[in-house]
Amino acid sequence: MPIARFVERILHLIPVLAGVSVIVFLMISLTPGDPVEIMLGDQRATPEQVASMRRDMGLDRPAVERYFVFVTNAIRGDFGQSFFHRRPVSAVISERLPATIELTVAAMLIAIGLAIPLGVLAAVRRDTILDRIATVGSLFGVSLPGFWFGILLILFFAVQLQILPVAGRLGYAMEVPAVTGFALVDSLIAGRMDSFWEVLRHLALPAFTLGLPSAAILMRVTRSAMIEVLRADYITFAEAKGLSRARIIGLHALKNALIPAVSVAALETGTLLGGNMVVETVFGWPGLGRLVVESIFARNYPLVQAAVLLYAVTYVALNFAADLLYTVLNPRVRL
Amino acid sequence: MKEQVQNASGDAGTPLLAIQGLRTWFETDRGIVRAVDGIDLDVRRGECLGVVGESGSGKSATFASVMGLIRKPGRIVEGSIRFDGTELTSLDDRARRAMRGRDLAMTMQDALTALNPALRVGTQIIEVLRAHDQAASRSAATARAIELMQLVGIPAAESRIADYPHQFSGGMRQRIMIAIALACRPRLLIADEPTTALDVTIQAQVLDLIAGLRAKLGMSVVLITHNLGVVAAYCDRVAVLYAGQVVELGPTAEVIAAPRHPYTEGLLRSLPKLEDLDHPIEPIVGQVPDLISAPEGCRFAARCPHRRDSCAAAVAMRHVSPGRQVRCVLAEGAAP
Ligand SMILES: Nc1ncnc2c1ncn2[C@@H]1O[C@H](COP(=O)(O)OP(=O)(O)OP(=O)(O)O)[C@@H](O)[C@H]1O
Ligand SMILES: [Mg+2]
Numbered sequence: 001m002p003i004a005r006f007v008e009r010i011l012h013l014i015p016v017l018a019g020v021s022v023i024v025f026l027m028i029s030l031t032p033g034d035p036v037e038i039m040l041g042d043q044r045a046t047p048e049q050v051a052s053m054r055r056d057m058g059l060d061r062p063a064v065e066r067y068f069v070f071v072t073n074a075i076r077g078d079f080g081q082s083f084f085h086r087r088p089v090s091a092v093i094s095e096r097l098p099a100t101i102e103l104t105v106a107a108m109l110i111a112i113g114l115a116i117p118l119g120v121l122a123a124v125r126r127d128t129i130l131d132r133i134a135t136v137g138s139l140f141g142v143s144l145p146g147f148w149f150g151i152l153l154i155l156f157f158a159v160q161l162q163i164l165p166v167a168g169r170l171g172y173a174m175e176v177p178a179v180t181g182f183a184l185v186d187s188l189i190a191g192r193m194d195s196f197w198e199v200l201r202h203l204a205l206p207a208f209t210l211g212l213p214s215a216a217i218l219m220r221v222t223r224s225a226m227i228e229v230l231r232a233d234y235i236t237f238a239e240a241k242g243l244s245r246a247r248i249i250g251l252h253a254l255k256n257a258l259i260p261a262v263s264v265a266a267l268e269t270g271t272l273l274g275g276n277m278v279v280e281t282v283f284g285w286p287g288l289g290r291l292v293v294e295s296i297f298a299r300n301y302p303l304v305q306a307a308v309l310l311y312a313v314t315y316v317a318l319n320f321a322a323d324l325l326y327t328v329l330n331p332r333v334r335l
Numbered sequence: 336m337k338e339q340v341q342n343a344s345g346d347a348g349t350p351l352l353a354i355q356g357l358r359t360w361f362e363t364d365r366g367i368v369r370a371v372d373g374i375d376l377d378v379r380r381g382e383c384l385g386v387v388g389e390s391g392s393g394k395s396a397t398f399a400s401v402m403g404l405i406r407k408p409g410r411i412v413e414g415s416i417r418f419d420g421t422e423l424t425s426l427d428d429r430a431r432r433a434m435r436g437r438d439l440a441m442t443m444q445d446a447l448t449a450l451n452p453a454l455r456v457g458t459q460i461i462e463v464l465r466a467h468d469q470a471a472s473r474s475a476a477t478a479r480a481i482e483l484m485q486l487v488g489i490p491a492a493e494s495r496i497a498d499y500p501h502q503f504s505g506g507m508r509q510r511i512m513i514a515i516a517l518a519c520r521p522r523l524l525i526a527d528e529p530t531t532a533l534d535v536t537i538q539a540q541v542l543d544l545i546a547g548l549r550a551k552l553g554m555s556v557v558l559i560t561h562n563l564g565v566v567a568a569y570c571d572r573v574a575v576l577y578a579g580q581v582v583e584l585g586p587t588a589e590v591i592a593a594p595r596h597p598y599t600e601g602l603l604r605s606l607p608k609l610e611d612l613d614h615p616i617e618p619i620v621g622q623v624p625d626l627i628s629a630p631e632g633c634r635f636a637a638r639c640p641h642r643r644d645s646c647a648a649a650v651a652m653r654h655v656s657p658g659r660q661v662r663c664v665l666a667e668g669a670a671p
Contacts, residue, residue, distance in 0.1 A: 232448065233445055233448035233449050234448060234449055234450055234451040234452070236404055236406075236443065236449075237443050237449040237450070237512070237515075238451065239404055240402055240404060240435055240436060240440070240441045240443070240516075241435065241436040241440075241462070241463040241466065241515060242432050242433060242434070242435035242436030242437060242466050242467060243432075243436075243462060243463070243466050244432070244466065247462070247466075251454070252451050252454070255451075255453040255454065256451070256452065256453050259453075329453070330452075330453070331452065331453060331499040331501065332452055332499070332501045
């Protein structure tokens with residue numbers, strides 16, 4: 001991509017992010033009632049405590065001023081205090097973030113690992129039993145709710161077969177010192193292969209639950225892109241050259257079919273963020289998604305605000321990454 | 336044993352490619368399209384055979400059958416294709432693949448879509464050499480690829496080898512496709528409309544290039560084209576196809592000077608004449624018959640100015656003079 005267009009795309013992100021920040025900010029201002037009282041809920045507080053909390057949150061100043069304070073603070077990574085945790089919101093979030101990233105990456109790897117080979121196979125063996133099974137299976141994957149699927153997996157693998165843990169991330173006995181926050185990485189750093197394996201076992205069910213709907217969508221995209229590409233003249237010409245079937249499908253066809261598939265994969269990763277909340281709650285996964293759900297119920301507004309903003313920024317960034325990948329994979333767009 | 340020796344030395348008596356009774360049909364929703372319906376055709380060693388005919392007459396389908404490139408819903412229903420004594424239709428996939436691109440090569444009708452947009456042109460040349468063990472190493476293959484690009488007249492080949500197809504003009508892409516087809520020095524080159532996408536000067540360059548390489552490498556060439564002018568300039572013999580059948584076959588000069596089939600006559604009359612530009616061109620009236628329900632007798636009868644009752648019966652190819660055959664009841668028979 002030419003530098004000018006790259007810069008232009010980045011500039012396009014600014015109004016989007018500005019819009020998101022306004023909405024996130026309004027979350028508090030537009031909620032009926034006094035946010036402080038709502039947040040305090042049933043807890044008793046002296047009028048002095050209420051007043052000081054209101055001052056901390058800047059609620060005694062005009063909305064426009066509050067917005068700009070909010071944005072400048074947000075840019076610095078300061079989202080105020082989590083009343084509930086009695087710590088800065090940013091600290092609470094960064095503690096939970098690695099578990100979510102770990103889960104999302106695992107889910108995406110599962111989705112890609114299933115979808116691309118199956119999509120290719122379904123396209124190559126088009127209209128065979130295998131293709132039908134894959135297509136019907138993906139229809140289920142797309143239309144069934146993820147949590148329902150997760151519960152089925154729990155019932156089968158954790159309750160029935162008892163080969164995988166029901167919930168959580170790592171037993172206390174297996175705890176390793178947190179260096180990066182990524183349990184898999186930390187286990188390796190600590191040289192604890194038993195912990196590493198334990199994390200993987202805990203990761204398996206939630207990652208599958210989260211990844212399968214994306215796998216279904218990605219498989220459909222790969223299949224139809226592959227079918228389209230296999231009809232192209234350059235595939236016939238590749239055959240006329242006497243190349244092996246493996247090279248024609250694995251290189252000539254796949255390289256072109258991956259162009260749409262990879263963009264969809266990047267977008268799907270953004271969608272997984274939403275799925276995280278449900279899956280983390282179902283599987284008791286100590287990540288950001290569950291934290292957000294808890295915070296919503298606890299009316300912990302600053303934390304919800306920060307999380308929503310983080311989701312939005314990540315989503316926009318992934319969109320941007322999808323664009324970039326499209327350009328990188330497609331030499332016709334590159335310059 | 337004796338046969339093998341003869342084959343290896345290139346038996347000059349037998350044709351390089353012999354197509355007999357070839358039928359290639361496509362099973363579509365509308366019915367069976369008999370794209371190739373009983374074609375007999377030889378390609379001799381070292382010759383350039385022109386194949387002409389209107390759009391849809393089965394030119395590409397015939398030679399895609401020879402290459403083994405017919406895919407569903409198409410199928411070779413019957414017939415024999417012998418290449419240098421080997422029956423191709425009964426070979427397994429592996430053996431066929433080994434011959435494709437090495438012994439027989441084909442350039443595609445549309446050069447703009449024949450190269451893979453996602454791969455560098457160098458890769459696309461090198462891979463055919465590697466597939467047929469024509470280069471000892473990667474660097475030897477690269478060197479040979481540059482040589483091939485120079486051979487087909489691409490300037491600055493060393494640097495352009497890393498470019499992608501879209502970075503080349505249509506004419507250059509055509510040349511790269513030819514370079515790929517020629518990479519393993521095939522004994523037969525099938526050039527399907529090598530000039531349609533090109534302007535006249537580039538057309539001549541590409542055709543001269545093919546002719547030069549034919550002389551240099553001693554290969555046989557099948558030139559599929561709409562353009563009888565091209566045939567006159569480059570081909571030793573010409574086969575005229577109509578609705579999936581050969582209707583006239585013979586030495587180019589003879590066929591053009593004195594066509595014996597009314598369809599060939601019509602084709603020639605529909606060409607603009609250089610010596611008499613005021614003379615109106617006369618297109619053949621009517622349309623190519625539907626290949627799903629082609630008439631049993633002569634397929635050209637409905638459009639033929641000389642039609643008579645006997646045209647309703649099936650007509651076989653007749654030898655009219657040495658080396659000339661015509662599928663028409665009007666053609667006087669002669670000893671072959
Ligand atoms: N994949 C296919 N499915 C169905 N019909 C096909 C297919 N390929 C070719 N045909 C039919 O076969 C007939 C012959 O096609 P072919 O491409 O051989 O013609 P052609 O002589 O090469 O024409 P052109 O000059 O336009 O290239 C046409 O009627 C075409 O519709
Ligand atoms: Mg054609």
